[in-house]
Amino acid sequence: MKVKKQMLSLKAYEPGKSIDNVKKELGLTKIVNLASNENPFGCSKKIQEALQAISNYARYPDSRAEDLREKVANHLGVNENQLLFSSGLDEMIQMISRSLLFPETNVVMASLTFPQFRHHAVIEDAEIRDVPLKEGRHDLEGMQIAVDEQTSLVWICNPNNPTGTYVNETELRSFLEKIPNDTIVVLDEAYYEYVTAEDYPDTMKLISEYDNLLVLRTFSKGYGLAAFRIGYAIGHEELMRKLDIGRLPFNTSRFAQIAAQAALTDKEFVKESSERNFEGLQQFYAFCKEYKVPFYPSQGNFIYIEPDKKPEELFQYLIQRGYIVRPIKDGIRITVGTKEDNEGLIKLLKEFLVNGTSNIKLTS
């Protein structure tokens, strides 16, 4: 078999444990999945209604997603030609990497950030310049120093997955001022709908000032449409035309396009999700402060905590009791759930921190 050699160093994506598997294996009746930053409140009721009108299954979807494009353009106050749609941001990250990265180029990103940035950079055989987070936050000064003439792309995950920290408008502007025009700076705003910080950057304004700025948003998180796989990028028309060349002809389904349009009409759902998320975060902050567990204040629908115990042991303890979280490096990332789910998890976290560990291991 003749495979790109750089792919041999990578592993295929490992999904979090499926609820059904964990139930079966552990004989549990209820599982709370707080591992994938999905919306715990589901999605707008308008989605199901809108989908019922779809019948022409034998026809391909609209390649350019014209109806959705018009609505998103209005929603954001941008030109329709400034948009590019994808099968979730996962595909967008692949599309951007495929077009902009090749062996003579390098890409600058934080280390500890969304893993797909690195994954696709490896496949394209570009040089990866990792800049460690500083106290859980992007080190923009370090990243700027890492940029040179060969830098094609800079990834800024804002807020950052998994730490939940953010880059503010002043920091971002001063960074953009120092970056060459032909280096594309991508801001992954997957959690935009959850952000409450007042000094969070107004990137729709910034893209009219910086032609090399690309902003990513998704319907998977705040809108609760992860199953449909739809997200989009906003940037300068010229850049969007280039990226569009690498897009698969029918990369977003009719179902996804219709669902996304319906989601945009229900602002109340998104607002409520975000408000309940904010309250959920307060539950976790209170616990962390009381038990002196290090954490980062989060602008997303998740919180990263670094308890003084092995993350893998904590993961095992929680999963055996029906709660799935995500161990990442020295900590665990917990998706903020419903009030009740958060209470249940916090109760177990307290138990674990007081009583120590459990030795039973899952077999798979």
Ligand SMILES: *Cc1c(COP(=O)(O)O)cnc(C)c1O
């Ligand atoms: C969840 C997530 C994505 C991928 O979202 P999809 O639109 O569902 O593919 C991209 N970036 C970050 C930072 C995420 O957390």
